[in-house]
Amino acid sequence: MELTLDFTSDEVFDVAIIGAGPAGASAALYTARGGLSTLVLYRAEADGALGVTQQIENYPGIRGPLSGYELLKLMRDHAKDFGAKFVRGKVIATELNSDVKKLYTQDGREFKARAVIIASGAMERTSKLIGEEEFLGRGVSYCGICDAAFFKDRPVAVIGEDDYALEETHFISRFASKVYLVVPSSKVKAPKEALDEVLHQGVELMLHQRILKIEGDQGGVKGLSLQDLKTKEKRELSVDGVFIFMGGNKPSVDFLMNQVEMTNEHCIVVNEEMMTSIPGVFAAGDVLCTNIKQAVIAAADGVKAALAVDKYLNKKSKITSQW
Ligand SMILES: Cc1cc2nc3c(=O)[nH]c(=O)nc-3n(C[C@H](O)[C@H](O)[C@H](O)COP(=O)(O)OP(=O)(O)OC[C@H]3O[C@@H](n4cnc5c(N)ncnc54)[C@H](O)[C@@H]3O)c2cc1C
Structure with a gap:
């Protein structure tokens, strides 16, 4: 686990992104390139739906074949080139209602940001094993x-x-x-x-x-x-x-503890600018349960959320494109 940081723990980022899949990494590219200080938190290197994909050959511009993880590395490196900071850490709790939002990771760290993009995908388990609940906390x-x-x-x-x-x-x-x-x-x-x-x-x-x-x-x-x-x-x-540590296909939203509006299937509800029910909190990618789960669609969602963050933080009257 990477515990060294090149910023102080009381630094307030412009935007913190939960998830480094195509949605999170693409959002980070746009927020960082747009001059916003950007933190990306993620659970593990080859994690998420794309991280476990053995081969991908339909991502536009990348002829492949290459593994999903190789494509992820390209996306993350691209965002890092513009200054986005990627830090490994599983988010387990959030405080989203104030102007400065707080994210807490499993290893006891706290991160602060003025805006948050939830891009944690949909890889949670839906069913339990026999004995799992009975012995939870007792082994x-x-x-x-x-x-x-x-x-x-x-x-x-x-x-x-x-x-x-x-x-x-x-x-x-x-x-x-x-x-x-x-x-x-x-x-x-x-x-x-x-x-x-x-x-x-x-x-x-x-x-x-x-x-x-x-x-x-x-x-x-x-x-x-x-x-x-x-x-x-x-x-x-x-x-x-x-x-x-098994995965499934339920949105990964436990850390939100129902703070933002969701459907009965735990899919995050957003408006046309990818904003959730809490101002300054956005969501993108598979966590929205879009009917077409594809890397390029998650990436495009992430870009929409990033540009909406720019509008929100810079108090613009409308979303502007990045050239
Ligand atoms: C087996 C398989 C094959 C696929 N093949 C293709 C294909 O060929 N072409 C294609 O276009 N699409 C394919 N897809 C779909 C595509 O991979 C997904 O639509 C896409 O990865 C969704 O991107 P995302 O960023 O929303 O989520 P993910 O890629 O799932 O990323 C989620 C991110 O959130 C992080 N995360 C989760 N929980 C937490 C937490 N609590 N704290 C911190 N970080 C967290 C993870 O570490 C990960 O970085 C495939 C999917 C699967 C499962």
Whole structure:
């Protein structure tokens, strides 16, 4: 986790963007190029829908084929060229109602900005595992940084398959005596180097697993029941903790705690200028549940939000194009 910053913690950015996918990175390019001090917070390097995309060949101007992560790096570097600061940190809470908005990350940092663009995508899980709710806080966790130390010298399982899950696994394996990385699909959707790094730490990779149940008793988690989808063989891992970092297709909006207006499906509602129900708070990309989920559409949304931020902060009467 990147903890060093090249700005002071009480700096107030013009705009903070949550998410470094095509929506967030494109917004950052425009706000930074437009002279606004720009902070982008994101969970992990090859994260989000584009981060896990193996191959993309329909992004205009980029002939490819290249991986989604390679395209993301191009977008982020472009925004960085104009001064946007990208900082890894999962946003877990926000205070959006005052003029200076505050964002809090999982590792305990606070960031301030005069405008916020929510571009956190739609990769949250919709369903729970059997035993997940029962043992939440008693062995089940969604946060390595918060809880890994409780499992010092004890065996744990990590369920997940993307770069964010690997990053958390990397941290957890510094504490646990044994880490099983349980992957529902047949391969890990993350750069090979990230996987090699956790394997090098002694993490045991278990691919193609159906998670049947988190087992436990009064004392908390005792195990994880699995079925190998290839051999159909069932197995129980004896573990004291289960860390869950699985994705799905629900908008990633938990950190908002319903502060902005959303639909029943947790899709953020915006006006034609991408502004949410709170002045100075904008949203873009898959988090809006647009009916066509494509990188170029998320990028265009991000640009619209960025130009609207410029109008809002500079008190313009209308949105102006950037030339
Ligand atoms: C398997 C797959 C294949 C696809 N193939 C194509 C394709 O070929 N062509 C195409 O155009 N589109 C494709 N898409 C769709 C495209 O990837 C998405 O529409 C696009 O990535 C959405 O962009 P976004 O920026 O809104 O969200 P995402 O790309 O999902 O980015 C979300 C960002 O938010 C960050 N984030 C989330 N929660 C937090 C938090 N709490 N704190 C901080 N940061 C957070 C993540 O780290 C990430 O940086 C594909 C999608 C998938 C899933």
